[in-house]
Amino acid sequence: xxxxxxxxxxxxxxxxxxxxxxxxxxxxxxxxxxxxxxxxxxxxxxxxxxxxxxxxxxxxxxxxxxxxxxxxxxxxxxxxxxxxxxxxxxxxxxxxxxxxxxxxxxxxxxxxxxxxxxxxxxxxxxxxxxxxxxxxxxxxxxxxxxxxxxxxxxxxxxxxxxxxxxxxxxxxxxxxxxxxxxxxxxxxxxxxxxxxxxxxxxxxxxxxxxxxxxxxxxxxxxxxxxxxxxxxxxxxxxxxxxxxxxxxxxxxxxxxxxxxxxxxxxxxxxxxxxxxxxxxxxxxxxxxxxxxxxxxxxxxxxxxxxxxxxxxxxxxxxxxxxxxxxxxxxxxxxxxxxxxxxxxxxxxxxxxxxxxxxxxxxxxxxxxxxxxxxxxxxxxxxxxxxxxxxxxxxxxxxxxxxxxxxxxxxxxxxxxxxxxxxxxxxxxxxxxxxxxxxxxxxxxxxxxxxxxxxxxxxxxxxxxxxxxxxxxxxxxxxxxxx
Numbered sequence: 001x002x003x004x005x006x007x008x009x010x011x012x013x014x015x016x017x018x019x020x021x022x023x024x025x026x027x028x029x030x031x032x033x034x035x036x037x038x039x040x041x042x043x044x045x046x047x048x049x050x051x052x053x054x055x056x057x058x059x060x061x062x063x064x065x066x067x068x069x070x071x072x073x074x075x076x077x078x079x080x081x082x083x084x085x086x087x088x089x090x091x092x093x094x095x096x097x098x099x100x101x102x103x104x105x106x107x108x109x110x111x112x113x114x115x116x117x118x119x120x121x122x123x124x125x126x127x128x129x130x131x132x133x134x135x136x137x138x139x140x141x142x143x144x145x146x147x148x149x150x151x152x153x154x155x156x157x158x159x160x161x162x163x164x165x166x167x168x169x170x171x172x173x174x175x176x177x178x179x180x181x182x183x184x185x186x187x188x189x190x191x192x193x194x195x196x197x198x199x200x201x202x203x204x205x206x207x208x209x210x211x212x213x214x215x216x217x218x219x220x221x222x223x224x225x226x227x228x229x230x231x232x233x234x235x236x237x238x239x240x241x242x243x244x245x246x247x248x249x250x251x252x253x254x255x256x257x258x259x260x261x262x263x264x265x266x267x268x269x270x271x272x273x274x275x276x277x278x279x280x281x282x283x284x285x286x287x288x289x290x291x292x293x294x295x296x297x298x299x300x301x302x303x304x305x306x307x308x309x310x311x312x313x314x315x316x317x318x319x320x321x322x323x324x325x326x327x328x329x330x331x332x333x334x335x336x337x338x339x340x341x342x343x344x345x346x347x348x349x350x351x352x353x354x355x356x357x358x359x360x361x362x363x364x365x366x367x368x369x370x371x372x373x374x375x376x377x378x379x380x381x382x383x384x385x386x387x388x389x390x391x392x393x394x395x396x397x398x399x400x401x402x403x404x405x406x407x408x409x410x411x412x413x414x415x416x417x418x419x420x421x422x423x424x425x426x427x428x429x430x431x432x433x434x435x436x437x438x439x440x441x442x443x444x445x446x447x448x449x450x451x452x453x454x455x456x457x458x459x460x461x462x463x464x465x466x467x468x469x470x471x472x473x474x475x476x477x478x479x480x481x482x
Contacts, residue, residue, distance in 0.1 A: 007182075007249070010175075010178065010179055010182055010250075010253055011253075013175050013178060014175060014253065016171075017168070017172060017175050020167070020168055021168050024160070024164040024165060024167075024168055027087075027088075027160050027164065028157065028160060028164075030088075031153065031156065031160065032157075034080060034083070034100075034157075035150075035308065037076045037077075038076065038146055038149050038150055038153065039304070039305070039308065040072075040076050041077070041107075041145075041146050041149070042143075044069055044072045044073045045139070045142040045143050045145075045146055048069045048139050049140075049142075049143060051066065051069065052132070052135045053139075055132050055135070056132070061121070061128065061131070063118055063121070063122050066118055067115060070111050070114045071111075071115075073107075073111055074107070074108055074111035074112070076107075077103075077105070077107040077111075078104075078108060080100075080104045081101070081105070081108075084101060089101065091160070092152070095155065095156065097152035097153070097155050098152075099152055100149055100153050100156065103145055103149050103152075104149075106145065107145045107149075110138060110141050110142065110145065114134075114135065114138045117131065117134045117138070118131070118135075154279060176254060179250055179254050180250075180254075183246065183247065187243060187246065194236060194239045194240075278304045281300045281301075282300075284296070284297075284300045285297045285304075288300065329369055330369055331369055331479060332367070333365055333366075333367050334366040334367070334368060334370050335365060336360075336362040336365065336366060336402050337362055339370070339373065339377065340358070340362070342374070343377060343381060344358060346378070347378075347381070347382060356385045356388055356395075356396045356397065356398060357395050357396065357398070358397070358398050359397055359400070360399075360400055360401075361400070361402070362401070362402045363401075363403055363404065364403065364404035364409070366409050366476075368457060368479075369456075369457060372453040372456060372457055375449065375450075375453055376450050376454065376474065377400065377411070377413065379446040379449055379450050380413040381400065382446065383446055383447070384398040384413065384417055387417045388415070388416075388417045388418070389416065389418045389469075392416065396415070396416065397416055398414070398415045399412075399413070399414045399415070400412070400413055401414075407478055408459075408475050408478060409478065410473065410474070410475050411476070412474075413471070413474075414469060414470070414471040414472075416469040417469050418467070419467050419468070419469060419470050420463075420465045428447055428463055429447050429448055429451040429461075454474055454476075457476050457477075459474055459475055459476040459477065460474070461473070461474045
């Protein structure tokens, strides 16, 4: 086999491994989405049940409000069915959890029946007493569907994690061993050629031995070397250089494969932790409900919601990190005030914004990639808000400044937060690095995403941090638009 074919085989196997890793991450994140959808379904089902139970035959029934709640309940199984692909269905059929898909279909049918029942009441073809009776049955059905849906989804996600993650690790190890094996065969072929050169005494026998014992690129190489080089020392040197080049490429592929395996392990670990915690909390909720301890059940439900938020934050960060490599360049004039308005509006739902002052000193518009600039600012501002210093008497603030220089644009994001520990400055832009986990949970990917975007814009980012706060300065070269 040719050396190029061997290297191509190594590349193909590595691409397959990367694809399988990404598929694993995507499927695990999809499981988290299903849990989130079921949580929403349970939430709206509970609201619907409370509204139905509050009705009596003499009360005024708000038809529109009931229809709105039913449509919200119906949307969750619709989203689930849209997310389920052929692979999901195949796995669920094999492990006996396909009833989750059937529950989604049934839930949609139940929602349609509820809407039809309300429509009959609105057309005065159904009495109010009959309507209330039917709605109570439907409300109980919705709650039952939510309870039945959780177990098969949990089993499916658990199956994916138990099988795909070990599979990724096994393939990673196999790939490393395969690369080592291939490097040895390549090295062996080169050494055979070198031995052939050392044992050849005359030009005629050398050409005959090449034709008999060497093939592929090495044969061509030796034939060319025979024509161009006059002595045995130069021929040996060329083969030694080739051997070194092959070993360097093999070492590079091995190192990249090892980094990928570490990324897959860390990502899988961080994805698994919230799911495991949520699974345990659901057991506590069931026991609390059975024991009538509703307050404890509500508290555990809030904890599940917090775990799902952590999981969602990690998945979104992973997708953002992946997206940073695949975004198509789109340069335009950027209104930084509008970008800041959008960022603040996006963060307005978070409690971290409520007591944090955002200052702007935007002296110029930018001509750059709007999507990348927005994600850079959003990640830096969000970090500043998360890690504000509650021990200081002054109001927490984030100052965003933009200046235009002759050949560059300069963006500055400064805060008066807790800063970054001195001994960890070299880790700032590394993946999965969290410097103040007690203050706020994060994916540890925010600054890595910022660095990727800055690099794609061919810019530079510097940091100055202390107990008084942190300042990031981003310098982006201007494009030559002429």
